[in-house]
Amino acid sequence: MELQNTLVKKPQPVPEPTVRRMPSYLTILHRLHDEHVLFVSAPQLARQLNVDPTQVVKDISYTGITGRTRVGYGVDELIGGLEEFLGFNRKHEAFLVGAGFLGSALMQYQGFREAGMKIVAAFDTDKKKIGTEVAGIPVFDLEKFRDLAGRLHITIGIITTPASVAQQIADLMVGWGIKAIWNFTPIALKVPSNVIIQDTHIYANLAVMLNKLAAIKEEI
Amino acid sequence: MELQNTLVKKPQPVPEPTVRRMPSYLTILHRLHDEHVLFVSAPQLARQLNVDPTQVVKDISYTGITGRTRVGYGVDELIGGLEEFLGFNRKHEAFLVGAGFLGSALMQYQGFREAGMKIVAAFDTDKKKIGTEVAGIPVFDLEKFRDLAGRLHITIGIITTPASVAQQIADLMVGWGIKAIWNFTPIALKVPSNVIIQDTHIYANLAVMLNKLAAIKEEI
DNA sequence: TCTTAATAAAGAAAAAAATCTTTAATTAAT
DNA sequence: ATTAATTAAAGATTTTTTTCTTTATTAAGA
Known part of the structure; x- marks a missing residue:
């Protein structure tokens, strides 16, 4: 025992x-x-x-x-x-889905490399974006996600799509072998318990700040 | 009583x-x-x-x-x-200092308007950036911050500079009447107690996710 | 060498937050 | 009308996290 x-x-x-x-x-x-x-x-x-x-x-x-x-x-x-x-000293390669403003910002943001994470490819369904590059990172058709993720053994997925399609993308990612999803949409994603969800709610910090600011202004 | x-x-x-x-x-x-x-x-x-x-x-x-x-x-x-x-139904106007990747991303990110916050101007010390626009938001010389903030009654400052100058910028902001600072650098800013600091540590969420991911991989 | 002060570390206590339980209200179905 | 089920709300309990306290170590100074 x-x-x-x-x-x-x-x-x-x-x-x-x-x-x-x-x-x-x-x-x-x-x-x-x-x-x-x-x-x-x-x-x-x-x-x-x-x-x-x-x-x-x-x-x-x-x-x-x-x-x-x-x-x-x-x-x-x-x-x-x-x-x-x-785990910052290991190499973590990630795929990003949703190459809009937020997605592009994350790609341009060099800092994640210090944490061992590298966004190696982005995916979108917008024909205008497919084939382009953001900060040296290629933007592919979402269709190619499955094949590439399998071949490169990618385990981390980043979702920066509109909220309306977030769950759909998460479902696909799970089916394609992604083990951890970094979710930047305001949706609470439902995934199997063996898949890790990390939510980053951009508004949360803003809400706390505005709330404190309002409290101070009330005191006057 | x-x-x-x-x-x-x-x-x-x-x-x-x-x-x-x-x-x-x-x-x-x-x-x-x-x-x-x-x-x-x-x-x-x-x-x-x-x-x-x-x-x-x-x-x-x-x-x-x-x-x-x-x-x-x-x-x-x-x-x-x-x-x-x-306080999302009120209008909050903010100045942003540091028009790099992260700063530009925040400017392009439309979503904050839903929370009543609008970045009305950005500031930098880089001559190449001064005079340009990002998503329709003008980038001014940092010198102009004080004057503009006073005239427009700006109370919110956003810091997206390199970490090395963050405290310096915060000191200036406090002197210029800023009441709340949204800090995206990894520095713990020291300000008077009547000024609100809201830290957004980009790495924190990443750390939690990688840590959970490592835990799962260990189980195998 | 001896004393003092600073500090890591472990444990206890307090505070904060989340969860569970109970109650009362009230809508919808019979 | 009566009953059953749902739910808001308030309070109690549990869990989690932070802060406080104590102890033991050890480097620096007398």
């Missing part, structure tokens, strides 16, 4: 807020690395990120990296630990 | 997760409105959004809109209540 416990992989009890903070740690660590700083303490990181120092310690502990009392964490070691944990 | 309680405005105890979900409700409600549906129940909304029905009821209760047993909420009334609560 107890043996089992040691054999079975721990079921990933890492809090999502922790995972969300980790890229921020990486940002700071990369800057420190560039400044040839060798060690950094949790309170130092905490000050720069406006979070609680013990929070930082806890978050870092999930990577398995340990620090030294009165010294802190080795900057390079911590970078390695975080990138390993987040 | 108790009088005070009735006079003093309630201190906005609306949970942020609630505010973040509200735009999703609006998305569905707008579709229902277009389909000429007059009423919708909390369980119906909950099913479409994959959230708990009681969660929906609680979230909606913050808008002050009440539903009718066995009928649900009036679609139009609820749209009005949510938009009023979120």
Whole structure:
């Protein structure tokens, strides 16, 4: 009974807020690395990120990296630990469907490469877009998705289509072997439980900001 | 003593997760409105959004809109209540600093107008960008920010600059009367407490997705 | 060498959020 | 009219996340 416990992989009890903070740690660590700083303490990181120092310690502990009392964490070691944990040091190739404004913006946005993700092709049903390139990324007919995804072993799909066709595209992606879908439409996609959905609701942050702004204006 | 309680405005105890979900409700409600549906129940909304029905009821209760047993909420009334609560029915004009890929993408992205926000001008220090237009929005020299913001009474600033100058831009914005900053850089900006900071960390969602994806692959 | 101060780490407590339970209302069907 | 089913709403419970507390370590300074 107890043996089992040691054999079975721990079921990933890492809090999502922790995972969300980790890229921020990486940002700071990369800057420190560039400044040839060798060690950094949790309170130092905490000050720069406006979070609680013990929070930082806890978050870092999930990577398995340990620090030294009165010294802190080795900057390079911590970078390695975080990138390993987040999978940023692996290569993730993704297909994007919907080469409109938002889709094009994501293609032009170079930054994802730092996280190991590369959009290798885009797909659309608009004849005017098919055959063009955005930031060096070719835009194909959606028809070609299945064949290319299979041959290139693509597991990540990005949906930046109009909301009205999002579920349809998601269904197709699932059938074509996609394991994780990054959804930028405001639709709650229904997919089998073994497929990961990551929603990015552009309005959510805007809503929070406008709400806070309204609260301040009411006080006056 | 108790009088005070009735006079003093309630201190906005609306949970942020609630505010973040509200735009999703609006998305569905707008579709229902277009389909000429007059009423919708909390369980119906909950099913479409994959959230708990009681969660929906609680979230909606913050808008002050009440539903009718066995009928649900009036679609139009609820749209009005949510938009009023979120401030989406007001006009919010914003200035954007940093007309690079990300900044241009935000300018081209029409969707924010549905939330009442309009980017009326962009600013950059790059001579090649100054004088151009992106999606009909003019790009000015950063020098002109102060004057224009004052004259147009702009209260929202969007920062899409390189991380290295983000704090600098934020300091300028604060000095120029900006009350809310939507920050797309990975920097934790330091501003006076009366200025609202809304961070959108592009990597955070990606990190969560890659992390889940890695967890699934480990299981195999 | 000894003392002091800073810090990682583990655990406890508190706060926040989500979920579950109960109640009461009321519509629709019989 | 009566009954049954649905649902909003309020409150309780549970879970999750953050913050606080304590302990032990150890580098730097006296």
